[in-house]
Amino acid sequence: MKATGTLLYGVEYAGSLHYDFELRLPTIADNIAAIEQSDGPASALRIEVCMLAAALTKLGDIPEEAITYDLLAPQLTNEDLDVLQGKVAELKKKRLRPSSASGVSASPSSPSAESASPSPASGT
Template identity: 40%
Template sequence: MEKQQLLYGVKYGDKVHFDFAVRLPVVNDTIEALRATDEACGTTEGAAANMYYRVAVMACAITSLGDLPKEEITAELLLNELNDDDFDLIDAQIEAIKKKRMDLNKSSPGTEPSSSPSGDTGSVNNKSEA
């Protein structure tokens, strides 16, 4: 996982943190972000709730931000300290990770179900005859 740099950084205490790394968000992140959004906004509907939700998912997906402990990387911290341009940088990095994962699927021949007819079945038979 390669580290990226924010333009403006996230201020926490007396320090501004610029280095960050993210991972692919998963369903559990969605559930946690929906809970947090409903708790903070009283709803998951509307533009403000949608933005809170996106930031909450992002907070889950950020694996490191400077030298902050993971538990300090919260939706509230990002909402109060993250610049729009830096939000876009993190969002783009998450999208790049998604694209890389999808590309793995396209280039990996081993993802086909074993029941599909292919040349592989012949090699399995050859191995059993040997």
């Protein structure tokens, strides 16, 4: 599952600005790799940009292996970061289990669970 979109300000590579992107859902493996490759303190923002670099499968005509933290961090604007994070949020929504498939979680799972808790005494 992938999402596509367009950056507002783009990323420069090989003398051209690149705007159109394709992004897959970042995973725990991306998070672990981001922490491991992080030079210096692993701030949340640094890790986020590392994860986005791993999740970007296309950014204009930039070769996928060239889409790295070192390319993105000095060039991404806050607005372009927001665009990418918005697309990740959209992918997460698409991936969620539909609520009708999860059943009713508030009811007990078995009849014995209902009888396990005493009912309050009626007003005597």
